[in-house]
Amino acid sequence: MGKKKISRRKFLVRGGLGTVGVLAVGTYLFRNPIRRGIAGMANTADTPYMGSTDDPMIWFEITKDNNVVLHSPKVEMGQGTFTSLAQIAADELEVSMDQIQVVGAATATGNIDGMSTGGSTSVAGLWQPLRELSATMREMLKNEAAQKLGVEASALAIANGVISGGSKTMTYAEVVEGVTEWDVPDTPQLKEVKNYKFVGKPVPRIDLKAKVFGEPIFGMDAVMPDMLFGAVVRPHQVGAKYSSADTSKAESMPGVVKVVKEKDFVGVVAESRMEAENAKKAIIVEWNTEKQWQSEDIEVLIKVGAGTPMVIQKEGDAEGIIEKGSNVITAEFTSPIGAHAQIEPSGAVVDADGDKATVMISTQVLGITQSEVADALGIDKDNVNVIPMYLGGGFGRRLHTPNAIQAALLSKAVGKPVKCFFDRKEEFQNDTFRPPTHHVLKATLKDDGMIEAIEHNVSSGDVMFGSAMVPGFVEPILGADIGAWRGGMIQYGAIPNFRAISWRVKLPFATSFWRSLGLLANTFAIESFIDELAVEAKKNPVGFRLAQIQDDERGNRLKNVIKTAAEKSGYKDEVFNGRAMGFAASTDAGTPCAHVVEVSIENKEIKVHKVTCVLDPGLAVNPDQVKAQCEGSIIMGMSGAMFESMRVEDGQLQPTIYGPYNMVMMKHIPKEIDIVLLQGIDVPGPVGEPPMGPIGAAIANAVRRLTGERLTDLPLKLT
16 A cells, blocks of 8 residues: 555564564473563464455455445454444445445455455454555545546545535546456545444444345355255264275165265265265264263363473462462362354355365355365465355354365265255264363461462463464464463462463364453453452452552553442442342453343352443444344353253264253343443454453362352352
């Protein structure tokens, strides 16, 4: 873009390579300090947009009816991103909300974000690039109109996609007609936020009509002409590797077009999905399995001390003080394996036609999917067009979608498009799970009741390491998995001595991204422990926290959400009318959040009556949508904290269907969820995951006040 000597993308790539080069050398000289430095930056930095900002033409399309189509490099998985992006673009493009449509950018457009969709950074990451691109596109249209109208560009005005100068007018659609070459001007001065019509306003969702009327926008809705149906035999045992298969019976079954044997899987293509599934069940597969794993084995693996440790945070001498302390307070916490359990199972529709392929899929990683399909088919990456569909739930499950590879190979084998999806049992057993965790926390208190030293040990399986998104060379540089310890650092910077240690464990089943990554489990452990320290010190838990937060921008924003949550909820320590309140707070991806919950015990079960959530997301592009995100995150957090759990029995991950896999239901939802938004910074911050952090701890802290019992294991159950 004009005013920049190098583009945003080039700057980020060059800067990133330079940093990696320094770290690769420096790791061996100053291993732990450098790693802690990286961990600290990762804990506070926003994830930037990593796509092209050089060409507005790959982002925008002007239609004949004078509407604008925005091809978004971020996908829509229910979070409302498309609506917020439409607001940003409409304000700079000078069009109405009715004139703008947002679609997921297919890889053929060239508009691919290297950071994919995740980490709660869609709107935050695109805020500046999209404003600049929209403003530049507006000026391109304005300059072209000036030539066609014979009027100075400075004399033209724009409103609702119509350019006017004196008595002459042209619509955007008329401006673009016949133009094949465009001059891209310098990025113009952006509007001040206060002058925007749509940004900061509660605009209705642009995808509402399509969802209400059931339009075919999701991955499972995808169809192609002459499409066949595929089914793949998937393992039921942890660690099982495909060896061989007897397909004789399946080959002669009704509707079967072809049975396909590849080096690592066997599948069937048939004329209908039912026929494909029936034939799949007739295939006898031999699997190589080294061990019949049990939940007890996993519990031993995940214990603090069993894995590989790395100090990710250190200030003062917490280790020495705690070792010598005469009154050390210690607590242990655990969280179980968690499934994604999204409504739409994994799958894809692929047409592998010669040296080209088209993929229709629900995915968060278009670029990775494009590359993997190309490699599997042995064709050029640019010849693979991945068309993103709306996601029927993502939550990190679709940050790797290798199922597209299998559909592509089935399609290649029969020479026709193939639709291939997991069934529900396969989805549960072959998920990339939220890893279990074990936490050990220790602390000593000063004479005035404040924390003298605190230490957090967290043991977890991998989240980012081993995923398709993280290159293998990153592991030895970082040492500890950032995703696993997300939320695991001590956020109370005024404590004089603190330390956090991440213990990395290799688990026998696939673990990866799950909404908020390690935030829910880590915040549950730390904020429960902080609350227990407040009880030990006979301090109000709100004041206890406030007194130990540093005075800087990050600390002050956290203080503000804590104070506001206490005020808005009318927080009180004592039990009232059979109810108690619980408090917890966290800062995730730079966004501070505090929850106050009000609970009672009914029929020996925890009942959450009200949640007060205070979030500082910075500038809320669409306040209603930010509040909806908070509500969804709180409810999913309640589900993970109170109900969800997977186990391993005789090598199989269980349960495999809804129902036995307990999840939050409508009857469990609080009657009141009060969301309060603050604006501590003037740009949008991450929203989708930060509200999940405090909810588990807040509920446990309320139960502690109500019953005197400290619950230390997720899901929360009264003993």
